[in-house]
Amino acid sequence: MGSTGNGIGSFGVSSGHTGATSIEELLKMPTPQDSTIVEYIWIDGTMENCRSKARTVCKQVTSVDQLSKWNFDGSSTGQAPGEDSEVILVPRSIYRDPFRGGQHLLCMCECEDPHGNPLPSNTRANAAKIFSDPKVDGEVPWYGIEQEYALLDAKTNWPLGWPEQGFPGPQGPYYCAVGANKISGREICDAHFKACLYAGLQISGTNGEVMPSQWEYQIGPCEGISSGDQMWISRYLLERICEMAGVVVSLDPKPIPGDWNGSGAHVNYSTESMRADGGLAVIKKAIGKLEAKHEEHIKAYGEGNERRLTGAHETASIDAFSWGVANRGASVRVGREVEREGKGYFEDRRPASNMDPYVVTSLIAKTTLL
Ligand code: ADP
Ligand code: MN
Ligand code: MN
């Protein structure tokens, strides 16, 4: 009685389930204790979008090493030619699945070819190499990333709540606002906040942004490679929630041209020496190193960022590096409090909303520590 072979699994004779009469109820049904659904998530050939597929794992999973590699058809994702289409998924980190609940999991994966080489779209592999360098690892780098995004109506591709083919009143009243005439999409932002917390992400906050129907959340401070992992999972969750709402997420750095704020992904960064007494001197040295590599960093900070980094709308010009205390028009900002305390962190304001967090976090570590 109760063996898995007879098809009743660990439920035994009775599951306690009283029957479902709708899709919603079926989705909420309990699943057997020894069946974990794992959603394998990876970055596709666009290097901006996630893909995922699910499998049943016949055990309870408590660590990522318990998950085996899997594969998918790379010819359908722009990641492999049709005649040799197999791409290998390598599990790297796991999170609780807020959609399925229970013991079910989300898994962030790397993509490799059948010989074990990372695909060109697999930017995590190089980032992990940088973060495992003793000179980087020994400095315990922390990242807090501010992800800005815009919500668009799925039918018109125009920002949610904006007049059809028209514009709302000029910017000013919308940042951190309340009220039906200023805010749209709050339930999406808040559902995402809860989903991130449930999943186990270090989401530190959210806020309404300067352009109406533009929002922000922050993930951090996270150490090393886990910043990129958590950022990608947070974007996956946002896409899933917006899919439920029938709303489109835009990570375009300048979703609406003209006198409307673009979307960035400011990266707040610190090392152990920056957080310790006398850290401000270390911060200033690191900023000098970033200045010397400005062009290289701009190239890695997101497609279309030149439409955003104009020098207006709380940005610095893309062509010239600048930094300042409490200056939101600079490439890099040091907080007032950091100046007062003489230690802490700084903010690289250049990265665009569509940047790859694996690339950006590891490049900042490489430039400042290697
Ligand atoms: P802003 O004032 O630019 O809007 P936010 O409050 O939106 O900044 O985001 C700041 C982010 O920096 C948060 O995710 C926070 O957790 C993170 N952070 C705080 N301290 C550090 C630190 N020492 N190193 C790296 N990131 C940090
Ligand atoms: Mn912010
Ligand atoms: Mn912001």
Ligand code: MN
């Ligand atoms: Mn910021």
